[in-house]
Amino acid sequence: MVGWRAVSHAHTPACPICETESEPAFWAGGYRMYRCRGCGASFVHPVPSDAALQELYASFHLSDDEGGQYEEMENRMIADFPAKVAMVKRGMAGNAGFTDSRKIRLLDVGCGKGYFVKACRDAGIEAEGVDLSSSGVAFAREKLGVPARQGALADLKDDLGEFDVVTFWATIEHLADPVGMLRDIAEVLKPGGRLLLDTGVGDDWLDRLLPGRVQWFDPPQHLFVFSVEGMRRALAAAGFADVHIDSSYDRSALRRGMRLARNGAAAMMLRFGSTVSRLRSGTYEFRRYPIGNLMSVSAHKAARRVSAEPARVEKAAARSPLEVVVRGGMGVPAVR
Numbered sequence: 001m002v003g004w005r006a007v008s009h010a011h012t013p014a015c016p017i018c019e020t021e022s023e024p025a026f027w028a029g030g031y032r033m034y035r036c037r038g039c040g041a042s043f044v045h046p047v048p049s050d051a052a053l054q055e056l057y058a059s060f061h062l063s064d065d066e067g068g069q070y071e072e073m074e075n076r077m078i079a080d081f082p083a084k085v086a087m088v089k090r091g092m093a094g095n096a097g098f099t100d101s102r103k104i105r106l107l108d109v110g111c112g113k114g115y116f117v118k119a120c121r122d123a124g125i126e127a128e129g130v131d132l133s134s135s136g137v138a139f140a141r142e143k144l145g146v147p148a149r150q151g152a153l154a155d156l157k158d159d160l161g162e163f164d165v166v167t168f169w170a171t172i173e174h175l176a177d178p179v180g181m182l183r184d185i186a187e188v189l190k191p192g193g194r195l196l197l198d199t200g201v202g203d204d205w206l207d208r209l210l211p212g213r214v215q216w217f218d219p220p221q222h223l224f225v226f227s228v229e230g231m232r233r234a235l236a237a238a239g240f241a242d243v244h245i246d247s248s249y250d251r252s253a254l255r256r257g258m259r260l261a262r263n264g265a266a267a268m269m270l271r272f273g274s275t276v277s278r279l280r281s282g283t284y285e286f287r288r289y290p291i292g293n294l295m296s297v298s299a300h301k302a303a304r305r306v307s308a309e310p311a312r313v314e315k316a317a318a319r320s321p322l323e324v325v326v327r328g329g330m331g332v333p334a335v336r
């Protein structure tokens with residue numbers, strides 16, 4: 001393990017988002033992570049095999065008693081949903097030409113067991129979900145009684161129609177080809193339609209103090225840790241415009257303050273700990289801490305592609321071996 005940074009410099013992969021050269025960053029749970037020199041996003045390379053990912057996600061939506069690992073995260077996410085439903089409604093109220101008399105059509109991509117679809121429908125939004133997880137979708141339909149379809153968005157999109165809003169909570173970091181997925185999402189949005197997503201933040205003050213130690217560096221679950229700039233480039237490449245990013249999101253001002261205090265205290269303690277020198281050398285075995293910032297992203301589907309260099313990124317995505325993993329149908333859940 002020692003010294004892989006040095007020897008692997010000759011073979012650093014290009015950033016899957018913006019195709020800029022990357023640099024080896026650290027080991028995380030036995031996986032190599034690289035950081036893009038252009039946009040600051042971190043990513044796993046090589047990507048775990050389809051088989052390894054399928055095995056991981058096969059048990060994901062089981063209860064904790066059955067060997068799942070999802071219930072605690074699920075409870076935390078459900079607590080966020082009222083604030084997110086309000087965000088959807090606020091966003092639509094600002095859209096020109098939208099009136100309350102017309103129902104918002106919303107698609108929740110990576111809907112998991114359908115709790116957010118249910119929260120939206122309870123609030124009068126015409127919501128449905130898609131997810132690769134058959135156990136998640138079965139729960140949504142049978143236990144919650146909400147519309148949900150199993151499969152990859154790429155395969156389902158032609159039958160879904162067009163939506164005012166797509167939500168994509170805590171899922172993009174699980175995908176091997178995030179730009180490809182954002183393009184698929186753009187295809188099911190009406191022109192001017194809105195995408196709302198959230199994901200962990202990398203390359204911010206906390207990640208710089210504690211490189212690789214915040215909770216988002218969690219492969220093989222998380223294959224990307226987006227930076228704000230990486231998110232902007234990914235959205236531009238997929239044809240989104242009018243991008244707003246809140247890089248320290250929480251559902252209330254109080255919780256935002258608590259998160260900041262917790263992150264700051266943990267960062268100070270850990271930063272000056274004895275592990276720092278090993279950590280900076282990139283040769284430590286991975287241990288993460290339950291700290292990290294969350295980015296909340298809002299973007300509109302542009303009427304026309306407005307990306308500065310769409311052709312270049314398109315080429316990168318098409319060449320990427322990552323495409324295969326997403327299209328191959330691993331059970332990507334909506335978790336963080």
Ligand SMILES: [Zn+2]
Nearest residue numbers: 015018036039
């Ligand atoms: Zn990049």
